[in-house]
Amino acid sequence: FWSALPAALSGRRVTGMTGLTEQVGHTLDALGLQAERFTLDHHAPILALDLRTLPDTPEPAIRAATSDDLPLLESWFRGYIADTEPDRPARQVAExxxxxxHRAVHTADTRLLIEDxxxxxxAAVLSRAGDTVQVGTVYVPPEHRNAGRAGxxxxxxxxxxxxxxxxxxxVLFAHNAAAARAYERIGFRHIATARIVKLATPQEIAPCP
Structure with a gap:
């Protein structure tokens, strides 16, 4: 499989990769993609939750994002990127x-926690497959952290x-141990470890000789 991969992806442009740690390692080796080309190379626990186990407790107030939230959301996304990819160039972060x-406002995937x-x-849902969703872009600004708001x-x-x-x-990726503990408190359980890689510039997979 691994020896056949370069031919199968010949001519394709790769910008990044995510998957189980061992699989990503084998794929990078097979494609000849080296660490010096990465701007991000991060290992993260994968957690899963059976939603039927969520307790029936009074729900906090959440709502969809609106156009009035754009300035706030832009600053929050800047913060999120700074937390998860601190070496990103400032111009890329801003863009x-x-x-x-804008995507958060114009889709139904993002929810805001409202207090006072x-x-x-x-928090946002990044994708859905069948009856399973992937959660991502969970962000709490620094002044409101350590109070259980992420969970x-x-x-x-x-x-x-x-x-x-x-x-x-x-399912979701936890960026660090503190985040993992926050999700474990609401029932998520560690099931595997992922590796997330981003390349400094897209790399075209060279044709096999």
């Missing part, structure tokens, strides 16, 4: 944060999806 903020009529945290907004978003659209399970 990606603005794009992400003010947004305090956000609260994720749990509320998932409970709403479960009740409205029949989603039964969720």
């Amino acid at each position: 990606e944060a603005l794009t992400a903020a 009529e003010t947004p305090r945290a956000m 609260t907004v994720v749990a509320a978003h998932l409970a709403d999806l479960r009740d409205r659209s029949g989603v039964t399970s969720a």
